[in-house]
Amino acid sequence: MKKLLFVNACVRRDTSRTQRLGRVWIHRLCREQPCEVEEVILEEEALSGLDTGSLARRDRLLNEGHLEHEMFRYAREFRKADEIIIAAPYWDLSFPAALKCYLEAVSIVGLTFHYRMDGTPEGLCRAKRLTYITTAGGFIGQNNFGYEYIRGLAELFGIEEIQEFRAEGLDIIGADTEAILKQAETELLA
Ligand SMILES: Cc1cc2nc3c(=O)[nH]c(=O)nc-3n(C[C@H](O)[C@H](O)[C@H](O)COP(=O)(O)O)c2cc1C
Numbered sequence: 314m315k316k317l318l319f320v321n322a323c324v325r326r327d328t329s330r331t332q333r334l335g336r337v338w339i340h341r342l343c344r345e346q347p348c349e350v351e352e353v354i355l356e357e358e359a360l361s362g363l364d365t366g367s368l369a370r371r372d373r374l375l376n377e378g379h380l381e382h383e384m385f386r387y388a389r390e391f392r393k394a395d396e397i398i399i400a401a402p403y404w405d406l407s408f409p410a411a412l413k414c415y416l417e418a419v420s421i422v423g424l425t426f427h428y429r430m431d432g433t434p435e436g437l438c439r440a441k442r443l444t445y446i447t448t449a450g451g452f453i454g455q456n457n458f459g460y461e462y463i464r465g466l467a468e469l470f471g472i473e474e475i476q477e478f479r480a481e482g483l484d485i486i487g488a489d490t491e492a493i494l495k496q497a498e499t500e501l502l503a
Pocket of ligand 1: 323324325328329330331332401402403404405406407448449450451452453483484
């Protein structure tokens with residue numbers, strides 16, 4: 314069965330509009346073919362960025378080849394997914410910090426990518442497609458920096474099809490939020 318990995322970076326858990334759209338996209342994918350969905354709710358994970366101690370520990374484990382260590386479980390999950398969905402609200406022109414911590418945990422040489430003998434990188438992930446879903450209070454325009462960064466990483470990981478979906482203007486005074494979300498859902502299901 315197709316394995317979907319849903320990286321849920323939505324901080325407003327129950328009321329998140331981004332999460333709502335992420336779930337609609339997953340519904341659409343599972344309608345196309347039977348899927349097994351693995352969801353990583355970043356709010357519920359004890360994620361933090363690398364610091365002096367954790368970086369030294371990580372270097373040691375990698376040098377000793379302990380890729381089965383608990384520290385690398387996010388990278389192992391990411392590597393074996395057939396398709397990846399990331400839902401993250403548009404925060405400060407990108408996304409919440411927990412997603413950066415998660416991506417640090419996923420970017421592991423020897424699991425999600427490696428370097429060939431000539432020094433060029435090669436992706437090691439199975440996923441053929443990654444979809445990045447965001448919602449914004451205002452309008453994003455060309456400034457979807459979070460998505461652009463994830464696109465670069467996904468390319469490094471060997472994922473060929475990378476796409477974004479956005480719903481915008483949700484916090485503009487007078488906006489019909491429900492109508493914007495309904496329209497976004499229609500587009501996701503089309
Ligand atoms: C900490 C924070 C930062 C935000 N930064 C931006 C921003 O830079 N640009 C923007 O248009 N909206 C910004 N917003 C508004 C959110 O993008 C908007 O409310 C979004 O729909 C939230 O998604 P959610 O309903 O999934 O939580 C910000 C909201 C928060 C809480």
